[in-house]
Amino acid sequence: MPKPIDVVEALLFASDAPLEAERIRDVLDLENVAAARALVGELVARYEAEERGLAIMEVGGGWRMVTRPELAPWLVRLARARTRVRLSRPALETLAIVAYKQPVSRPEIDAVRGVNSEATLDNLLERRLIRIAGRKEAPGRPFVYETTREFLVAFGLRDPGDLPKIEGELVIPELAAEAATADGEAQAQQDPGAGGAQQPAGS
Amino acid sequence: MPKPIDVVEALLFASDAPLEAERIRDVLDLENVAAARALVGELVARYEAEERGLAIMEVGGGWRMVTRPELAPWLVRLARARTRVRLSRPALETLAIVAYKQPVSRPEIDAVRGVNSEATLDNLLERRLIRIAGRKEAPGRPFVYETTREFLVAFGLRDPGDLPKIEGELVIPELAAEAATADGEAQAQQDPGAGGAQQPAGS
C-alpha cells in the first residue's frame, strides 16, 4: 500500500495546473482539507530538506512541482525547453492595472495610462493572463477584465492578495539613484518600491 | 553549486520527450555518453531505493520521469475529477450545435441561438471540449469550431458520428447580405434573444 505522501507527490507531478488542497482531499479520501494541507506541507519540507532538482511551490490556489531556480542554466541548454517571451513595459503596466483594480474596464485602464490600451489588452487576453469578467453596468456596457489563474501561475502568486501593496509617493529606483545628490527626502521615499521588487520568489 | 545528479533530475522532469544520454552529456558538458548513463543510473537507483511517488523509466532510446504504476488508481481519480464538468444550459446548447454541425462559425452559432455565444464558446474552449478548426471563407473570415478528442472522451463517444441521431435537421441560417432578400417578415423578428432567453434557468 503506497504512502499518502507519495501519492501526493505523484499527483503534483502529473497535474498540469496547480493542485488544490480540496482536490487532494477528494482523491485521497481524506477527512478534511487540513489533512491535505498537512500532507503537502510534509512533502514540501522533504523537498526543501533534500534540496535536489525539484521543488514544490504554492501558487494559484494550489501547489505545483517545479524545477529549482538554481538549475535554470542547464534547463536553458536543454534545447527542447521553450523560450519565454517577456512582457513589454506597456503590457506589464496594463497587467498591473488589471491585477490591482480588477474587475476593470478598458476606459478605466486607458484613463490611468493616458493612452489607448486596446492592443495591449488583446495581447494579454491572447496569453490568457487576463480574461473578460463580464460587462460594466455603465453606458455602453464595456467589458471588464480580471486576471486568470494562468496569471497567478506565471507570476508565482498564491492569489491576487499576494500582490504587494505599493503606496505613497514613489520614486522609481533607477532615477532615485540619479537624484541621490539632492535632499534626503527623496531617499527616504524609495523604499516601498525597492522592497516590493525584492520580494523572495515565494517559497 | 548544484550536483549533476540533481540537474539530471530536473532535466528529466522538464523534458516533454524521452531524454537521451547524448543530450544529457551535451547539457552537462560531460566527457562522454557513458558518464551520462552513469549519472542516470545513479538517479534510477536512488528512485528505486526510495520507492516514493515517481520513477525513472528507460524508453524510446532515452529516459522519462513517470509516476509509479502502483499509484495509477489515484491518478485516474484525479483525472476524473478534472474532467467532471457540469456544463451550463447555454454551454450544452452551444456544444450541441458545434457537435452536430461542425465545423461551425460563431456568427452561425449566434444565428441559431439568437444570442451572443462568445463567452460560452470561450468557456468550452477553456474546457477543451471544442477547438478552433480554422477560418471560414466568408466575410470577416470568422473562426470555425469543432469538437475535440477530450469532448469524445467526456461524452463517451468513439467519434462524432456516434452522436445520437436526431429527427429533423438544424438549419444554419444564411448569414449577412444574402439572407436579407429572403422574406419581408424579418422585421417582425425583433426579439432575437427570446428563444434562448426563455428557457428555464434551472437544472
Add this chain to the structure above:
Amino acid sequence: MTDTELRLRVGTFEGPFDLLLHLCRTNEIDLAALPVRPITDQYLAHLEAMEFRDLEMAGAYLVMAATLIYLKSKLLVPPDESEEQLDDEGLLLKQELEDRLREYARVKMEGAWLAAREAEMALIWGRPGAALPSVEDLPLEDLSVDWLARMLSKLIEEQRRNRPREIEPNPPSVLERMTEILSVLRDTWSLLFSSLTGGERKRSEIVVTLLAVLELVRQGRIKTQQTELFGEIVIERQAARADGEAPSAQAD
C-alpha cells in the same frame, strides 16, 4: 540643463503620464505640488523633439499638452516667477492631474514589481503538460450525449416554430448607432463617448460611433463637451427648445 535635455530626447515613453513623470523625477518635483509653468514649458519642449509611433500616440501626448496649456492659462496675473496661483477651477484641474500622475507612478511601480517577478519565474520549469492517465479510459461522470441530443432537438423544434431570425448586420450603420445613442440619452442626461465604444473591439465600430455623434451634433440633437481632463467627450441631450444657437464641441 542641456545635459538633461539631451538625455530626455533619447528616452522612450509609454505615454504622456510617463513623460510627465520623467520630467518630475529628473527635476525632483513633488508630485503633490506640481509647478505648472516650468513643467508645461518642459513638456512642450520635449514634445517638439519627439518622434511618435503613430497618430493615436501623438494624439495622447497632444491632449496632455492641451491640458497643461489650459492649466497654465489659468495662472492668475500678475505672475510671480516664484509663486503660482490658480483660480478654483484651475486648482481642481491641477489636483486631478496630480492625482492621476501619482496613480500612474504607482502603476509603474506595480509593473516593475511584476517584471521582477516574471524574471524570477523564468528560472523555473514546470512539467510540459499533464501526465494524467489518458482520459479515454475514464468512466463518465455526469455528462450524457442525451443532453446534447435533447438540446439539438429543442433548437430544431424552435426553428420549426419560428421563422429564421434576422441576423443583425455587422457592424451597425451610422443611422443605427445614432438611434442607439438617442435611445440611451432618453434614460440618462449624458454619457461618455468612450463608453459608447468601450465594449467594441473593432476600429470600424469607433468610426461609425464617431460619425453618428458628429451627425447628431450637426442635427442639433445632442451636444458634446470636454469637461473631463484628458479628452473625454461628454455627450448630452440637447435641450428641447430649438434656438438658433449652434451646439458646439468645446475642446481646447
